[in-house]
Amino acid sequence: MLVAQISDTHILTPESDQPAAELRADCLRRCVADVNQQQPDAVIFTGDTVQHGRPEEYARLRELLAPLEAPLYIVPGNRDDKYEMRAAFSDHAYLPKSGELLQYVIEAPAVRLVAIDSTSHGERKGVFCPARQAWLEEVLSDQPEQPTLLFIHHPPFDVGDHYVGGYRRPAEAAALADIVSRHAQVAGLVCGHVHWLIEREWAGTQARIMPSVAVDLRKGIDETEARGRPVYLLHRLSRATGLVSQARRTS
Numbered sequence: 001m002l003v004a005q006i007s008d009t010h011i012l013t014p015e016s017d018q019p020a021a022e023l024r025a026d027c028l029r030r031c032v033a034d035v036n037q038q039q040p041d042a043v044i045f046t047g048d049t050v051q052h053g054r055p056e057e058y059a060r061l062r063e064l065l066a067p068l069e070a071p072l073y074i075v076p077g078n079r080d081d082k083y084e085m086r087a088a089f090s091d092h093a094y095l096p097k098s099g100e101l102l103q104y105v106i107e108a109p110a111v112r113l114v115a116i117d118s119t120s121h122g123e124r125k126g127v128f129c130p131a132r133q134a135w136l137e138e139v140l141s142d143q144p145e146q147p148t149l150l151f152i153h154h155p156p157f158d159v160g161d162h163y164v165g166g167y168r169r170p171a172e173a174a175a176l177a178d179i180v181s182r183h184a185q186v187a188g189l190v191c192g193h194v195h196w197l198i199e200r201e202w203a204g205t206q207a208r209i210m211p212s213v214a215v216d217l218r219k220g221i222d223e224t225e226a227r228g229r230p231v232y233l234l235h236r237l238s239r240a241t242g243l244v245s246q247a248r249r250t251s
């Protein structure tokens with residue numbers, strides 16, 4: 001299965017007085033065009049889709065995503081307002097229609113995609129409360145043999161000095177690692193939030209953080225070499241190879 005990941009687009013309205021508004025829209029446009037050329041089976045969007053969580057920003061986001069051909073699955077980031085997001089994507093049948101958590105399971109052929117909501121209203125840091133812990137434990141116990149890719153906005157581990165203590169309670173990040181480490185079918189966990197390309201082993205599986213699609217916000221990429229070209233990730237996932245990820249630079 002081929003999964004494209006986009007993240008941290010931080011879309012603004014065209015009326016915004018922030019100079020990056022058109023730049024960020026253009027970054028997403030270029031990603032969508034390139035993703036369509038790669039013909040993935042699914043696209044996952046790991047949050048911070050818009051800058052302020054406003055309905056008019058989500059309207060802009062939907063316009064920009066409209067050309068996307070593959071099925072799109074979104075989770076919120078701390079910049080999102082999940083109620084406005086749910087309203088804007090009300091035609092996305094996989095999103096729970098009620099409750100506080102926008103998390104769900106996609107049963108794709110031969111692979112499961114599990115979206116975990118790490119956000120809580122007014123909280124910048126990651127949250128993985130007991131209700132979410134119980135949900136994930138149940139979801140993973142349900143299909144112990146099926147290769148599974150987890151996606152979530154907040155990485156549950158530190159990244160150097162740049163991102164330390166990213167969860168409101170260290171015990172919650174530790175609980176996520178504990179659950180994942182006990183379920184061998186988890187081929188990987190992919191995240192956003194840090195705007196930086198990171199690959200590492202974590203909790204007995206592979207973890208990836210992707211750079212922000214918004215080039216004015218991304219870190220850890222040689223901008224002289226990248227020349228402002230947006231970058232996203234392509235994940236290949238199979239029982240034979242596990243998770244193989246490629247950073248794809250758009251034209």
Ligand SMILES: [Fe+2]
Nearest residue numbers: 008048193212
């Ligand atoms: Fe972000």
